[in-house]
Amino acid sequence: MKQITLFLIFTLGLFAGVIKAPIVSVDNVNNVVTIKVNKIDIGVSGFLVHRLSQRTSSILKSLEVVDYNEATGIATLKMAKFDSLLQNSLPTGNWDVEVGDIAILAYGYTRALLIAPNEEIYYRITKATKQVHWLHPDIFTTILSFNGHPTPLESDFLAMSNATSIGLIFFYLHQKLFTVDAQSMKVINISDAALNQTKVQLPFYSRIYEIDAAWFGEGSDILEEYEPYYCNMLIQNNPSNKEIQRICSMKSNITEEGESSWSIKSIYNNLF
Structure with missing residues (x-):
């Protein structure tokens, strides 16, 4: 428990506040x-x-840090269309990005969602620190039901981030805590968090045991495996991170449960 507490304090210490910095150069050709x-x-x-x-300002672009030079202190940020606060009823401007505009990074990093395999692990981690405002996974399952996705897709995580203004997602996989940016799905940090785990609730711990499914399409099937699925999602979004690949190749010590884990009675018996 002490290890987890120290990990969370360290992680959040890296993002103790929102980072604000003026733009020092603009490259419209490479969109950075x-x-x-x-x-x-x-x-x-x-x-x-x-x-x-x-008195007035406007958000022009979404940003993601794609490179950082420690020697010069220069960070390169990729620009993309900003649609987190999409409002079709309001007019949009045609302003260009300029030197002196302000980059705001790590926004919402004190608000997070934890994807955990069972109730005990969820509460042991979330109770380890009061520095984080934890979004309860019940809210995410509600979003999944609305989208008809018993299997969470990357787009579901993005939709949740936009709707709830969370900045981080923590995934508990292979006795590790993965700290993931909720918008870019890039792994920011990995730390040991050895906890006993024998059972898993699919698709993750929540007090809502049934998620409405669409008739067809990606995400409409019930998730059958916990660690392999989320590991694959992280690998796809972090293809050059060899540490993720190494950890995810480890043999799981969780007893995976498929459709049976969706039974309220079976989950209740397993958890209590």
């Missing part, structure tokens, strides 16, 4: 900007603010 910052991890996301006047 640069900022100068003391330290930042690749994969951290945010947005770019363009000031229109002393």
Whole structure:
């Protein structure tokens, strides 16, 4: 428990506050900007603010850190369309990104969701620190039911992040805690978190045991395996991270349960 507490304090210490830095260069050909910052991890996301006047400003782009030079303190940020606060009823502007615009990164990093295999692990981790405002997984299962996805898709995590303003997702896999940026799905940190685990609730621990399924399409099937599925999702979004591949190749010590885990009675008996 002490190990988990120290891990969470360390992780959140890296993102104790929102990072704000002015844009120092703009490359419209490669769709990137640069900022100068003391330290930042690749994969951290945010947005770019363009000031229109002393009292008004507008968010122009989504940002993701794709490179950081420790020697110069220069971080390179990839720009993309910003649609986290999409409102079709409001007009949009045609302003260009300029030097001096403000990059805001690590926004919402004190709000997080934990994907855990069972109730005991979920509560042991979330009770280890009060520095995090934990979004209960019941809210995520509600989003999954609305989308008809008993198997969570990457788009579901993004939709949840946009709807609830969480900045981080923690995945508990192979007795490790993976800290993941909720917008970029990039792994920011990995730490040991050895806890006893014998059973798993699919698709993750929640007090809601049934998720409505669409008739067909990706995500409409019931998830059959916990660690292999989420490991594959992280590997796909972090293809150059060899540590994730190494950890995910380890043999699981969780007893996987398929459709039977969706029975309220069986889950109740397993957890209590």
